[in-house]
Amino acid sequence: MLNIKLRSLKTLSTSLCAAVLLSASAAQVQAAETFRMSTLGPGSSPYMVMTHFANTVNKALPEYSIIVNATGVAPKHALDTSKGRGEFFMMSPSIHSYMKTGGGMFGKIKQAPELAQNLRAVFMFPxxxxxxxxxxxxxxxxxxxxxxxxxxxxxxxxxxxxxxxxxxxxxxxxxxxxxxxxxxxxxxxxxxxxxxxxxxxxxxxxxxxxxxxxxxxxxxxxxxxxxxxxxxxxxxxxxxxxxxxxxxxxxxxxxxxxxxxxxxxxxxxxxxxVGIATHKDLDEETIYNMTKAYWDGIEAQKASTPWLRNLNLDGVFADMNMPMHPGAMRYFQEIGLDVPEVK
Known part of the structure; x- marks a missing residue:
């Protein structure tokens, strides 16, 4: 009788330990912070670069999970991110110029210039x-x-x-x-x-x-x-x-x-x-970690992925007419680049 009870207690203890481990594992999976990234459709250069960015970050930093949305058009992506309805989008200098002035496709959106102030660049690419x-x-x-x-x-x-x-x-x-x-x-x-x-x-x-x-x-x-x-x-x-x-x-x-x-x-x-951009209120450490993970690992991938050779540090500020996010700025300054000041 005693042996049965001891065995039952041991089984219960093992089950509880397994349950705790499973719960901890589930908690770790659930702890991955999710980010929404909007870009142009499959086949486009922004889709290729931004999907590559998301995959690289997701693999290197399991605490983050970037989900790519390849529907819709770039002006709407900019508006959505400026309103906090997304975390990343493809930044076009021409679209941002219109957004800052309330011209072009933003002519009927009175709050566009104000919303443009919420956006920050991560890096530019061709x-x-x-x-x-x-x-x-x-x-x-x-x-x-x-x-x-x-x-x-x-x-x-x-x-x-x-x-x-x-x-x-x-x-x-x-x-x-x-x-x-x-x-x-x-x-x-x-x-x-x-x-x-x-x-x-x-x-x-x-x-x-x-x-x-x-x-x-x-x-x-x-x-x-x-x-x-x-x-x-x-x-x-x-x-x-x-x-x-x-x-x-x-x-x-x-x-x-x-x-x-x-x-x-x-x-x-x-x-x-064009570039990858985000909301100004996104955590500095998060953007720093993502930017570092991407650019520290990109050179090793160029041999097997020819189109990546179009991306290099010489072009990360090209035609940038949006202020850079502090997290991205910190990374580029750490590796010795002079970050241009954009208002």
Whole structure:
């Protein structure tokens, strides 16, 4: 009888210990602080960089859990974060400039300039080039050949769409909906539609080589189209566009996408810098830890991930027109960088 009781007590003790350990383990899992990160759709450069940032941080710092949302458009992401409805978003210098002044897409949002003061930069990175790609056998050699074609210029309501349509208008005089069809799709749906040959020209602002376009170029000959330098230099609309914060003329060189890229001359287009940004009230230590985890580990990954070579410390402040978060500032100062003062 005594042995049975002792055995029962021992079993109960073991069960209690196991329960305590399980509870502690569950508590540790639950203790991971969750952060929401909004970016552009799959296939875009911001999606690639910001998903990579989230995955790197989540792996290196298990106390944090960044969840990526790749729906919606950049202006809404900025507004949501400024109101505390998210923790991270893709910062575009042009969008932030409009938000600070209450212009452009923020014209009807009276509190936009005040809300802009809630935002802080973590670091900048090259969004890449506006790459306009078509299948070589479709006989589209320039923007003037877009007459009557189906073109993906960017998601509805986004800055990318406005930029590409301005480029086409400047080079050709063509208007969307009149001279060509500017299809209304998100990035992921558009890339699939292009692969299915349901779109004639696919524009995407992304690093070169883009994984999405590289996949297409593996089995198809492709041609890239852009704007000639004479038009860039002489067209008032393009000059105004190039005065937008974060914008500059860039070249896509022949051979970037291998033997199936049929271009023999450089293609001139617009390049953009963007960044990861957050709310000013996010904890300094948290942002410091995340920034350090990302940049301390990125060099070792570049050999196996070619597009990461576009990211380097020389560009972390490029075109930054938003104050830097104190946590990110502390990290960059620790490694010897001079952080520019932005008001």
């Amino acid at each position: 969004m890449g080039l506006y790459q306009g790609v078509t299948y070589a056998d479709d006989n589209i050699h320039s923007l003037k050949d877009l007459k009557g074609k189906r073109v993906f210029a960017g998601p509805p309501g986004g800055v990318s769409r406005r930029t590409v349509e301005t480029m086409i208008r400047a080079a050709t005089g063509y208007e969307p909906g009149e001279d060509y069809t500017s299809v209304k799709l998100g990035h992921e749906s558009a890339s699939q539609a292009f692969q299915d040959h349901n779109i004639d020209v696919y524009f995407n602002a992304t690093v070169a080589p883009s994984p999405v376009i590289s996949q297409i170029a593996l089995t198809n000959q492709v041609r890239f189209i852009g704007v000639d330098m004479d038009t860039f230099n002489a067209n008032p609309a393009l000059q105004k566009l190039l005065n937008t914060p974060g914008y500059s003329v860039k070249t896509l060189e022949p051979g970037v996408y291998g033997e199936n890229q049929v271009n023999t001359d450089p293609v001139y287009t617009i390049g953009i810098n």
